[in-house]
Amino acid sequence: MWEKLLYFDRRIIFVLIGLVVIIPFLTGWMVPHGQITPSTQNLYNEIESLEPGTPVMLVFDYGPSGMPELHPMATALTHHILSRDLRLLGVAIVVTGPSMCQDVVAPLAEELHKVEGVDWVNLGWKPGGVVPITQMGENIKRTYPSDFQGRPTNELEVMAGIRDYQDIGLIIDLASGNAPGAWIAYAHDPYKVKLATGVTGVMAIDYYVYLQTGQLCGLLNGLRGAAEYEQLIGKKGFGFLGMSSQSVAHLVIIFFVIIGNIGYFTVRRSRQRSE
Amino acid sequence: MPGAAGGINAIWGISTEVIGIWLAALLTLAIYSFLYGDNPVYKVAEHVFVGVSAAYGAALTYHLAIIPKLYNPLFRPDLVPDADEPQYILIIPGLLGLLIFSRFIPRYDWLSRWPIAFIMGLYAGLSIPRVIQTNILKQMQATIAPLLPVDAGGEYLLFSGFENLLLVVGVVCTLAYFYFSLPHRGVMGGMSRVGIWFLMIGFGAGFGNTVMARISLLIGRIQFMLYDWLPTIGIHLGSGPGVG
Amino acid sequence: MRLQIPIAIGFVAGMFMFVQFFIPHQMIKASFEDALDWAIIIGAFALVLGLGSLFRTHIDKIRHRREGFSYSFVTLISFAVMFFFGIFYKTAPHTTFDWLFMNVQVPLEATMFSLLAFFIASAAYRTFRARSVEATLLLSVAIIVMLGRVPISDKIPYLNLHEITEWLMMVPTVAAKRGILLGVALGAVATSLRIILGLERSHLGGGGGG
């Protein structure tokens, strides 16, 4: 019997993985709450501490491949920012960012009765990587003379009184790559603006060290970070569902590894005996 | 997904957005069918993928390389900022590029080595300082730390000292594993063994840490099928609970 | 001469790229960017050869009616359609080219990428066997990290898997990674040197080394 288990068709694993990922989305089943990681809590507290009307820069440095992990984060953060009456400035140094911003913020703003150009704006993408980050330290409106829709930023109510990073309460960089490194080096370090980041699970490990040094005031780690944030603002959504899929998938894989090893040792022992 | 295709919003009364979603959904299922085994549906998807992506690459090369970097500077300098006359120097890379086609003339096929030699030399020279910067200097700097650090209050930080020690031991033993010109026996053997352990811990952690990211890719596709495609056939799962 | 000229070309190109790194003067910086553009131009010519090889493969298949030749039509037609819209129309957002890219290539890419969710599971099952000390280390660390990444592990008493995971990622993993990176640097620089100095000639039709 173990012999069979050891060499069974791998398509069985494929089916199981597919099922455990899809079921939470079909049934709405969710894993129980976990602890809130301090780095998530810190970001939440940071936003809570801002005066209404303070501009918050939400940076969309990801594209379609980062959506499963970063969209839930963006959604939860946008909800928190807008419902606290803070001003939201959507920015991107990754070319696919502005459409991500539009995708998340526009419907949510409508739901919360927030007006584009007054309560939030999608400033769009600027080429050059670190160049626009540095330029915004001098003058944000000059870096972005117009927003994503082509309206001059000078005339937008949401941009009133904003000149450079000194006027920004907090920058949150949502990234699937190494963009947070650039924001740390070219925005936080020279201009001392408060910076937090939300990254995919694989990238998170690279940024823990910046939490220790205080260069980041908060960090959301993959779907887990998104789920924790949803828990904090009391609005469970795709973060929790995704987290549920991931948790069960992890357990299924671990289960298979254990079965595989039991099988391996049982078979080996019985072979040794028969020899 | 953008709805309009070149200004056309609908074909035979079906919106291009819906057609796009169906196209994407069918191709998604076609690729997944490979998990069961090779089959005609996967073959079609694979061949579409190759054709479309090769053409995409070719079109971008045309628009982003050939036109702005070669054709315009040589033949249409008026379209190039800060240039009044043709940049004749570009004839050199143009000729080098043309030499690649000498492969089709057996007598002169050795000429095709010139562009290859140029490119390989170029990148070899470029890589030396870059690799030294990022792989040697940066890594060395990060590893050099006191084995018995003190905090601001003068207290010894034993555990972080242990961590630094472990880092140094790990780096040295991993390098010992890669040592080629000595047999891995005795001290060298012991060190390289420890090096392998470090490598294995690193690989295990790398593997375990990536699982999550790969599962979320699947989540992304499933979300597309459930929340973009299903609604086109009248099945609405809602927009997810709460936010979303 | 057939060997000397390409060796000289490689040497000049390599030395220029090495030396320019240390010269901040705008004149050198500009010619560095030009050199990279030259490489892109040559690459564009090579692409013509590459596409020629792609067409030839499929046209040959069709001509000789080899197994599965009908799929070759699929590739050729897909290419023709995408190329037509890409060259004769604009590639900007909301064009047919972009529509094809977003609804054909993007989902294909994302789905192919997501196959990894299945393959990572089957690879773990198939190969994570405690056959030796090394294999045991690899599989136990992988399991600890997998557990430490999901909130369920918070429920395990006395064992903070989350922190253990973080520690494993920050200390031993980093040590191994640095060892690899340092070794790679030595190998890459030595290989580059061999190419610049013309000691490596297999790409120049001169045999492997010597």
Next chain:
Amino acid sequence: MMTGGLRQTGLTLVLGALVACTLGIPACAQETAPQSFLAPTQVRVQDDEADKSGTRLQVEWTMPTGAERVDEFVLEGYRIYAAEAGEELVPFEVVEGAGTTETVVRDLWPGKEYEIQLSAVYLPEGQKWATDLKDPTKVITPGAVETLSASVGPYQPAAAWYDSAKSNVLLVALLYSMIVLLCFHFARRRETYIRPIAGLEAVNDAIGRATEMGRPMLFVSGLSGIGDIATIASMLILGHIARRAAAYETPIIVPCNDALVMTAEREIVHQAYIEAGKPDAYEPQNIFYITDSQFGYTSAVDGIMVREKPAANFFMGYFFAEALILAETGNMTGAIQIAGTDADTQLPFFITACDYTLMGEELYAASAYLSRNPLLMAQLKGQDYGKVLLVAGLLVGVTLATLAIFVAELQPWFEKLLAWLQI
């Protein structure tokens, strides 16, 4: 010359102020009661110290005091012009805000001489500062008035021919190159011992197996393109495998995702067949281009693996996420798989899914090892000396760092070391 430049700006000019100031009385603004628009005074220009490329000048000036408001106009910013000797005056920068009195002029050319001129920009009261979207040096607020200062100069942005901040890279490069070159030099005299590398010993077995089974072999040289040394190392390995494949007349399939790599690999494999004495057996069609798309390429190689069922798969070079897709599919088809990569993120997957894996540096050692050429073997010796140096450096550094905790005099030395390693 001046009018030409100014017409470009599209702004109204107040010539009175211009003449007054160009007459060489820089302090004119302070002395008279502001009846009219005034220009910035005391324009000071110097080379930008931080810029070594020689493209920038630092400009400072003094605000025309007392003239922040003139009738219905408010001083809102400045424009900075530069002119090469005998050439037109060209706007280079705009500065928003009357209080800002310094900026950096970029995009100049080293060695050229520039005359610098500044203007104060007055906007009608209540109007907002607006610049042209395409040309950010152009102020487009309706009714804006601009007054030009006296021209100063000529100034030359200074460029450096050596970046001393990169001395550390140069030193390491020269030292290590010397070691490797010395090893090459002494190579001919002595035989070098090289430890066995499991993955490489297996290469010949894999070729043998494919020959026995009468099935082809598959070679993938990574996805990082010809610009990566890992790809070049991979192509060198391909040369050795192709030589054996030629001798046994076992076909080797090489799908490519970079056209330049394909061109180079055809050359290498062709050469290998000539060396093996079988130039006629060489089939260029077996080395073919598919697409440069990462996953388009992966899907096609997957297809080749399940349809052609190669007996041996070689994955050598730099890989991204496709590594595991390729290796698992190859495993399903039952091929013997040998991988080699310096991509530390993909090593875990090759290690688990392939039969043998060349890790990191072993990829670079492979071509030397396979050729058994004494010159190339010497390279490995050189790499080993490099390792000894790195370890020695590391130990010295760590000892210094630890001692510096106890001996205060050592602290500056430790800091110097860290600063030297800074890139």
